[in-house]
Amino acid sequence: MEQFIEIKAANPDSLLFFRMGDFYEMFFEDAEVASRALGITLTKRGKHYGRDIPMCGVPLHTADDYLQRLIALGHRVAVCEQVEDPAEARKRGAKSVVRRDVVRLVTPGTITEDNLLDARRSNFLSALARAKGGEGGGDRFALAWIDMSTGAFRLAEFDAAALAASIARVEPRELLVPDSLLDEADFRLRFREIGAATGAAIVPVPRAFFDGATAGDRLASFFGVASLDAFGGFTRLETTAAAAVVAYVDKTQLGRRPPLDPPQREASGAAMAIDAATRANLELVRTLGGERRGSLLATIDRTVTGAGARLLAERLASPLTDPEAIRRRLDAVELFLRDSSLREEVAGRLARAPDMARALSRLALGRGGPRDLAAVGAGLAAAVGVFGRLVEVEMPGDEVAAAMAALGTAPHDLGGRLAEALADDLPLLKRDGGFVRAGFRADLDETRALRDESRQVIASLQATYAGLAEVKGLKIRHNNVLGYYVEVGPQHAPAMLSAPLNATFIHRQTMAGAVRFSTVELGALEGKIASAGERATAIELAVFDDLTAAVIAAGAGIKRAAEALAALDVASGLAALADARRWTRPKVDDSGAFRITAGRHPVVEEMLAEDGQSFVANDADLGAAPGAAAASTTGEGGRIWLVTGPNMAGKSTFLRQNALIAVLAQMGAFVPAAAAHIGVVDRLFSRVGAADDLARGRSTFMVEMIETAAILNQAGPRALVILDEIGRGTATFDGLSIAWATVEHLHAVNRSRALFATHYHELTALSERLERVVNATVKVKEWKGDVVFLHEIVPGAADRSYGIQVAKLAGLPAAVVERAKAVLTELEKSGGHAPASLIDDLPLFTAARRRAAAPAPDAPPPPVLALLDGLRPDDMSPREALEALYRLKAERARDEG
Structure with a gap:
């Protein structure tokens, strides 16, 4: 307990997994927390200051499963191992405690184990540095983020307005923040919001991690270089964030360093800015319910490798703003779309490629096993196969050519060596042995033979001795006292005790029914057999270390090949999607255009297709008016479409699509449309749907206004703005006024391309005086009092909302629907003011009058009720039931008369 308390004191912010034989045990408060989190039994062990010590534990062989659950819940775990052989501890005294120490801190952003990671999602650890703004200037921030499982390392700097959007784009599992920043109430609140939106664990760390004066030296020391100049130019703030994240890696990995790439700086504005609310509203990577199924990512993901899936998600999170870079990606997709046989062959080879980058990282950190070596070997073999197929392609395009160059320079000979050295059936852990292929090392084969075939060796030696002594009954036996020995009957002992046999057989023991001998050869063989298992394991571990060193030495080439395979997987997967769904190549340039012909919602279309239904395509043109100059060159703004029409008709779907x-x-994919011409969108805003934040005292309307304010304060001429039902959360005239002013501001100040859905039909009058405001509506058809949605967007404005018809479709009681129709008629007659006649006829008073006119309790029941009481539906034939219905209607008519 003294040892536990001492080690726990050095790791107060982590649950301590304390190794005790075949278990990891936890004590005191750690045990109480872990038992609740893991659902395991809380027991006790010993006493501390007279009180029972709470304890729980998990078996060593299933510890990873429990670790995964703790990390998913946001806990940090310090793994404390025995760092001394128990035999060594006993030399210090019979009651000496085996030395233990923390060998690793496990946190959400630093895990690398395959079974703790999502193969199709990056696992980013990030650090945020701040520089306070001087007079007239706002705060500046820099974000550094790494994926320890692959080595990716990136940096970006931005202003305070882009803080939440930049973190949401990266979506880190763990975000390191200076503890001084969290001391400020405003930032504490903002980071709570960011953590809730992204799922990131917000981790306060000492300010020393963010020491800008020493950041450059610390970063250079980590990479073993004299200067950071070779990596490119970084700002001091970016260097500070990068140094903080590597310092945290050093702390948690206790000196073991993952094979991180040199940091790459992302230029400001290189990616489309999308804030957290917009990402959630558009359901880019998960639905509003938190599920992957139903998101855009799930719909477009046709990748066959984990690395490809992670790259696809990264590209979706960070659409490009450089038309040339977008063109290169689209060229790669088009190559695979044109050549289906190439696409299928490459996809088939990629499907056999394991995750080389993550295997390499585990090997570099000393957490790898034989399967990680095999993953590298199989990945390199796949690289050879893919490269051999791609060299046959004429004019492959820039992106595919770059991938070919990386594959062509991969360490292919290392792949062959790994295949030659490793067995087909591999254990998970190197300590289990049996992973080196037979025939790779002669000494290992000999040792294994001795270990595994000792019976045959002993049997062979027994036959040799029987022939030498001419005793057919000679046996070689074994016990724990003598070890291996030769045994014969008493009648054969004189000959074996005499020359020349006594030179070979050494007398050990005489018994009533047998005489036992040993031999020099048998003694030596016994020693070899006893140590053969240990020697075989030692040889295999030496082979493992040699192969691991070779893999780490070739790490740069392996990572380039892994990145190339991932890029090819994304391109071929997007081509397969475009082929299956009839998607087309978009034209993306620096103009202010936004013209979509027969556009479709990718997620909704797929779901309808599963039910055998088709999607109604629609056009959109938000670019500058014909003849007007591009927004990017002159400041000419884009169009604002005011979209009216009933709920359920498809307005929100049209906006989102x-x-x-x-x-x-802009991520480099084909699109669900007959044609698309898009001038680069630098910022995307979407204010769709209704949500509240009751924990912070924010109503649905307040959240709506906060998000709208962010749009109006940040959107520019190259932004795309999606607004749905602004102002509907408050009184009618207040809401209409806000919506009206918002449209005017978008038109005059932001000058953004925008889609604005509304039920305020009064807004359509703006098109008469605002030149870039265009009215559009969703076509509907009335049929026998019901509304039929045609889901087609056409020019013009809706003259009504059809809300009551939608309510009827939703299943409101018929009485409510009829009453609503009557109230609507009266309101329309009076211009929206409730007349006195309507107030007098409110359902409340109508119900009161009916209760007043109700018959006394002792009055006889109405004839209709008497007839109903006499009916026995279960005993009636269909004809009798019909006749009864006619009698009831006739009686009702008499009552009304």
């Missing part, structure tokens, strides 16, 4: 088409086009 255009935003998703822009994201798909």
Whole structure:
């Protein structure tokens, strides 16, 4: 307990997994927390200051499963191992405690184990540095983020307005923040919001981690270089954030360093800015319910490797703003779309490629096993196969050519060596042995033979001795006292005790029914057999270390090949998607255009297709008016479409599909449309749906206004703005006024391309005086009092909302629907003011009058009720039931008369 308390004191912010034989045990408060989190039994062990010590534990062989659950809940775990052989501890005294120490801190952003990671999602650890703004200037921030499982390392700097959007784009599992920043109430609140939106664990760390004066030296020391100049130019703030994240890696890995790439700086504005609310509203990577199924990512993901899936998600999160870079990606997709046989062959080879980057990282950190070596070997073999197929392609395009160059320079000979050295059936852990292929090392084969075939060796030696002594009954036996020995009957002992046999057989023991001998050869063989298992394991571990060193030495080439395979997987997967769904190549340039022909919502279309239904495509044109100059060159703004029409008609779907088409086009994918011409969107805003934040005292309307304010304060001429039902959360005239002013501001100040859905039909009058405001509506058809949605967007404005018809479709009681129709008629007659006649006829008073006119309790029941009481539906034939119905209607008519 003294040892536990001492080690726990050095790791107060982590649960301590304390190794005790075949278990990891936890004590005191750690045990109480872990037992609740893991659902395991809380027991006790010994006493501390007279009180029972709470304890719980998990078996060593299943510890990873429990670790995974703790990390998923946001806990940090310090793994404390025995760092001394128990035999060594006993030399210090019979009651000496085996030395233990923390060998690793496990946190959400630093895990690398395959079974703790999502193969199709990056696992980013990030650090945020701040520079306070001087007079007239706002705060500046820098974000550094790494994926320890792959080595990716990136940096970006931005202003305070882009803070939440930048973190949401990266979506780190763990975000390191200076503890001084969290001391400020405003930032504490903002980071709570960011953590809730992204799922990141917000970790306060000492300010020393963010010491800008020493950051450059610390970063250079980590990478073993004299200067950071070779990596490119970084700002002091970016260097500070990068140094903080590597310092945290050093702390948690206790000196073991993952094979991180040199940091890469992302230029400001290189990616489309999408804030957290917009990402959630558009359901880019998960639905509003938190599920992957139903998101845009799940719909477009046709990758066959984990690395490809992670790269696809990264590209979706960060659509490009450089038309040339977008063109290169689209060229790669088009190559695979044109050549289906190439696409299928490459996809088939990629499907056999394990995750080389993550295997390499585990090996470099000393957590790898034989399967990680095999993963590298199989990945390199796949690289050879893919490269051999791609060299046959004429004019492959820039992106595919770059991938070919990386594959062509991969360490292919290392792949062959790994295949030659490793067995087909591999254990998970190197300590289990049996992973080196037979024939790779002669000494290992000999040792294994001795270990595994000792019976045959002993049997062979027994036959040799029987022939030498001419005793057919000679046996070689074994016990724990003598070890291996030769045994014969008493009648054969004189000959074996005499020359020349006594030179070979050494007398050990005489018994009533047998005489036992040993031999020099048998003694030596016994020693070899006893140590053969240990020697075989030692040889295999030496082979493992040699192969691991070779893999780490070739790490740069392996990572380049892994990145190339991932890029090819994304391109071929997007081509397969475009082929299956009839998607087309978009035109993306620096103009202010936004013209979509027959656009479709990718997620809704797929779901309808599963039910055998088709999606109604619609056009959109938000670019500058014909003849006007591009927004990017003159400041000419884009169009604002005011979209009216009933609920359930497809307005929100239409709004979202255009935003998703822009994201798909700029990430380098084909799009669900007959044609698309998009001038680069630098910022995307979406204010769709209703949500509240009751924990912070914010109503639905307040959240709506906060998000709208962010749009109006940040959107520019190259932004795309999606607004749905602004102002509906408050009184009618207040809401209409806010919506009206918002449209005017978008038109005059922001000058953004925008889609604005509304039920305020009064707004359509703005098109008469605002030149870039266009009215559009969703076509509907009335049929026998019901409304039929045609889901088609056409020019013009809706003259009504059809809300009551939608309520009827939703299943409101018929009485409510009829009453609503009557109230609507009266309101329309009076211009929206409730007349006195309507107030007098409120359902409340109508019900009161009916209760007043009700018959006394002792009055006889009405004839209709008497007839009903006499009916026995279960005993009636269909004809009798019909006749009864006619009698009831006739009686009702008499009552009304």
